[in-house]
Amino acid sequence: MKKLHSPTLQSLSDLLFPRSCLGCNRYLNFYESTLCITCQIELPQTHFQNTRKNPVFNKLDLLFPIEAATAAFIFQKEGLVAHLIYDFKYKGNHQSGLLLTHYLTIALKESLLFREIEGIVPLPLHHTRKRKRGFNQAEIIGKVIAQKLKIPFYADGLIRLKKTKALAHIGDEDRWNEIKDAFVINSSYKRLPNHLLLVDDVITTGATLSACADALKKNSSLKLSIAALACRL
């Protein structure tokens, strides 16, 4: 249930309809919203947006030229962020995704490194996978960031041609072969802005982002920056 503005009304509402924390499931106090204070403190924020040569930038810059890159959180196996992303992607709990996106949006807004972004493109899902899941998580993340930062959003700027295997479960070398040439720019856009922010949920090896960068940079001098909810280091 949505948090109310008046503390008294919120206390009364919490008595009748207790709200629970998305992280630990404990009942929330009237002054808490979505996540309890303990879970909020536990969130492993990176603050990478404050340093250009951060670990995400360094990892991706080896694969393709980028202007800036960040992820709001460290992805720890079985950690709170992993739990929230799982709920978002596989259980369709958009509230969990929106909560993490909120942190990423603030990080991007505060950063000096992302001021030149002219358009946002989400990492696309193959249309059959999107139909099955009902949504593309990167599209939801990108759309919220675009709305809050008032930057044009190109939901279908990139198209995924290949339905790849679940990349999390295959080895590094196979992953690169699987994803190569999987993406193309949507030809219905005559020209995309010159500096794009490519958005994803979790950065792992960077193979998928690299394949997207190849497609976006093909025959163009386009500048690319990257933002994700979380990264595995």
Ligand SMILES: [Zn+2]
């Ligand atoms: Zn909690």
